[in-house]
Amino acid sequence: MRQARLGPRGGAALWAGKLTALMSRALHVGGGTTLPGDVSRWVDRRILTKLAAGLDGGSIVVSGTNGKTTTSALIRHILDSQGRPAIANQAGANLIFGVTAALVDRASWSGALPASIGVFEIDEASLPLLVTETGPRVIVVTNLFRDQLDRYGELETTAAHLRRALTQGPEGVTAVLNADDPMVAALGEDLPRVTYAGVEAPELLQPQLSHGADAKFCPRCGSPFIFEGVYFGHVGHYRCPRGDFERPTPEIAVTALEIDGIDEMRLTVRAGSESAAVRVPLSGLYNVYNVVLALAATRAIGVPLREAAGTLGNFAPAFGRLEKVAVEGRPAVLLLGKNPTGFNEVLRTAIQFGKGRYFLLALNDRIADGQDVSWIWDVDFESLKGVAQHVVLTGDRALDLAVRLKYAEVPGDRIEVVTGWEEALSRAAQATPEGETLFILPTYTAMLELRAVLTRQGTLTPYWR
Amino acid sequence: MAQPPLRIGHLYAEEMNIYGDRGNILTLSKRAGWRGIDVRVEPIGRGPSPDLAEYDLLFWGGGQDRDQELVFADANEHKLASIKEAVAQGSVVLAVCGGYQLLGAYYVTAERQRLPGLGLVDLHTEPGARRNIGNVLIDVPGLGLEPPTLVGFENHSGRTYLGANVEPLGRVVKGAGNNGKDGTEGVRAGNIFGTYLHGSLLPKNPHFADLLILRALARRAPTELAPLDMSVELDAHQALVRRLTG
Numbered sequence: 001m002r003q004a005r006l007g008p009r010g011g012a013a014l015w016a017g018k019l020t021a022l023m024s025r026a027l028h029v030g031g032g033t034t035l036p037g038d039v040s041r042w043v044d045r046r047i048l049t050k051l052a053a054g055l056d057g058g059s060i061v062v063s064g065t066n067g068k069t070t071t072s073a074l075i076r077h078i079l080d081s082q083g084r085p086a087i088a089n090q091a092g093a094n095l096i097f098g099v100t101a102a103l104v105d106r107a108s109w110s111g112a113l114p115a116s117i118g119v120f121e122i123d124e125a126s127l128p129l130l131v132t133e134t135g136p137r138v139i140v141v142t143n144l145f146r147d148q149l150d151r152y153g154e155l156e157t158t159a160a161h162l163r164r165a166l167t168q169g170p171e172g173v174t175a176v177l178n179a180d181d182p183m184v185a186a187l188g189e190d191l192p193r194v195t196y197a198g199v200e201a202p203e204l205l206q207p208q209l210s211h212g213a214d215a216k217f218c219p220r221c222g223s224p225f226i227f228e229g230v231y232f233g234h235v236g237h238y239r240c241p242r243g244d245f246e247r248p249t250p251e252i253a254v255t256a257l258e259i260d261g262i263d264e265m266r267l268t269v270r271a272g273s274e275s276a277a278v279r280v281p282l283s284g285l286y287n288v289y290n291v292v293l294a295l296a297a298t299r300a301i302g303v304p305l306r307e308a309a310g311t312l313g314n315f316a317p318a319f320g321r322l323e324k325v326a327v328e329g330r331p332a333v334l335l336l337g338k339n340p341t342g343f344n345e346v347l348r349t350a351i352q353f354g355k356g357r358y359f360l361l362a363l364n365d366r367i368a369d370g371q372d373v374s375w376i377w378d379v380d381f382e383s384l385k386g387v388a389q390h391v392v393l394t395g396d397r398a399l400d401l402a403v404r405l406k407y408a409e410v411p412g413d414r415i416e417v418v419t420g421w422e423e424a425l426s427r428a429a430q431a432t433p434e435g436e437t438l439f440i441l442p443t444y445t446a447m448l449e450l451r452a453v454l455t456r457q458g459t460l461t462p463y464w465r
Numbered sequence: 466m467a468q469p470p471l472r473i474g475h476l477y478a479e480e481m482n483i484y485g486d487r488g489n490i491l492t493l494s495k496r497a498g499w500r501g502i503d504v505r506v507e508p509i510g511r512g513p514s515p516d517l518a519e520y521d522l523l524f525w526g527g528g529q530d531r532d533q534e535l536v537f538a539d540a541n542e543h544k545l546a547s548i549k550e551a552v553a554q555g556s557v558v559l560a561v562c563g564g565y566q567l568l569g570a571y572y573v574t575a576e577r578q579r580l581p582g583l584g585l586v587d588l589h590t591e592p593g594a595r596r597n598i599g600n601v602l603i604d605v606p607g608l609g610l611e612p613p614t615l616v617g618f619e620n621h622s623g624r625t626y627l628g629a630n631v632e633p634l635g636r637v638v639k640g641a642g643n644n645g646k647d648g649t650e651g652v653r654a655g656n657i658f659g660t661y662l663h664g665s666l667l668p669k670n671p672h673f674a675d676l677l678i679l680r681a682l683a684r685r686a687p688t689e690l691a692p693l694d695m696s697v698e699l700d701a702h703q704a705l706v707r708r709l710t711g
């Protein structure tokens with residue numbers, strides 16, 4: 001047990017937060033994941049710094065557009081297997097309040113923490129504040145894609161947040177950066193300690209940049225990058241034609257990979273002269289990056305590559321990320337998609353690796369989803385044409401999806417718009433014949449709604465405690 | 466007689482495409498294609514311009530601030546004369562968000578930098594204190610649209626002001642529109658259309674897409690458009706109208 005030095009104000013903040021958590025649980029309001037954080041910070045705005053100081057092993061923070069939740073979950077899984085369980089914020093509660101709430105929740109009433117290390121996923125805009133308040137040992141940046149423009153402003157703004165956070169990190173902090181995302185790699189240029197992670201599997205590079213790819217121009221001179229190819233989105237092997245910026249050689253890299261449906265993938269990961277085989281129950285190229293970044297992060301705090309790699313065989317996917325459920329007896333997979341690149345990748349995983357032919361697509365336009373649904377026009381729903389046998393559309397903006405699929409030339413008689421979450425799940429399950437899997441691709445709040453139905457039906461357990 | 470192809474020039478397709486502008490291009494090309502009209506869409510990037518009067522319809526969308534500066538400079542250096550010629554020859558212009566701002570005399574950035582626009586229409590854009598973000602509904606009288614409304618999503622900090630003799634595209638029913646004050650949204654001047662509406666604009670406003678296609682084709686020869694079923698599109702349109710007026 002480690003005792004944080006909270007002082008009277010900090011102690012009051014901790015109690016206020018913990019009482020809030022108790023009450024919200026007793027009243028069954030779902031705000032348990034962030035509200036205690038708000039309350040604690042209101043009482044003592046240094047509460048996070050005080051509590052985080054009790055983490056002797058420091059913390060690892062994960063930021064970036066996509067992959068935060070899965071990368072953090074992989075890191076926690078590795079640490080758990082090492083006998084070093086971590087304190088972590090709940091998936092989705094990734095603002096500063098969510099991190100504060102996690103520490104308030106896990107600390108004892110006297111401020112003692114049951115673990116010595118923290119793993120926090122954090123929204124890009126909140127990263128600078130989190131770094132200032134907690135002084136992490138490792139900062140992981142997964143990738144940088146066009147996200148919800150109405151919420152975050154533009155990609156350049158997001159990159160500026162990340163740059164600021166990385167340059168103001170404490171002495172000795174290691175940045176773990178995705179070498180294959182040009183905008184992320186560019187963040188490492190003037191940093192003292194950087195580990196680049198990437199993929200060296202040129203046979204999997206695809207020639208075309210998909211629609212909505214974002215980082216096309218050299219950050220130094222503005223020339224269009226020359227892409228040898230991409231693994232997905234704008235993540236791949238690139239260089240500036242003028243030679244003033246190129247992909248850094250990854251220090252830790254996936255050198256071979258085999259994806260077996262949606263159940264498992266097998267990777268070879270190299271770091272210097274070390275090499276390790278990984279089997280992990282995940283699928284999709286975007287998850288290959290989550291794995292290599294998690295291995296790089298744990299390696300940065302001294303977990304040997306092979307030991308870390310050996311633990312991943314029994315990893316359980318984070319909620320909504322390749323989560324396997326049953327809907328009225330039919331096997332189904334939940335694949336969260338939040339932005340064009342993310343949605344393209346889950347579609348590709350469902351179709352290419354999952355051989356999916358039956359779908360439920362759910363589009364909401366609430367604040368956490370992005371209120372602007374323009375982004376669906378940058379998703380390659382064209383890949384459903386000729387593949388999809390039946391597609392149920394639901395959510396606040398199901399009719400926009402119907403228009404999108406019409407222009408992707410998915411035949412209208414295979415599309416059904418269904419109002420109501422329960423009804424949509426039921427209809428989609430009924431339309432999925434025996435022997436087939438239903439692929440459920442929702443936006444964030446649509447996923448929460450669908451999971452709530454599945455929880456009521458007894459297929460799932462609630463994600464907040 | 467074979468129908469001449471519809472030639473669409475997508476200006477700055479790489480630099481200005483952040484608000485689902487692909488949806489606009491897709492709607493134009495599919496709606497023409499489904500009627501048996503041959504469609505060619507060509508991206509036009511930075512640098513010396515092809516002859517833009519060759520295109521029946523010129524489209525450009527919105528970009529990030531940094532890219533927008535590049536585009537303003539490039540447009541003035543390389544594209545201005547050619548765009549003016551295209552407009553004189555009846556080409557249809559649709560400009561959304563950043564592209565719309567570029568139509569005017571000038572655009573003042575949030576950093577108070579004054580970027581000269583193309584000056585095709587008497588309008589200018591000033592920075593605003595906060596961004597106008599949200600769904601928009603406008604009434605569009607006088608273009609023969611049925612229903613006489615357009616729906617979309619706006620996201621802009623610029624406040625656009627129209628000159629005294631310039632007609633807006635429509636009147637704001639819900640949302641901020643050009644500047645949040647005078648109730649105007651967008652601009653129309655002959656075959657030039659500018660607007661802040663994306664979301665994407667044309668998929669949920671198929672009647673407006675058809676108007677643009679018709680005018681673009683009519684430039685070469687008198688034309689009629691075969692009717693197309695647009696119930697899926699208008700369902701989405703009306704659902705948003707109901708939500709914004711309900």
Ligand SMILES: [Zn+2]
Pocket residue numbers: 218219220221222223240241242243244245
């Ligand atoms: Zn360069």
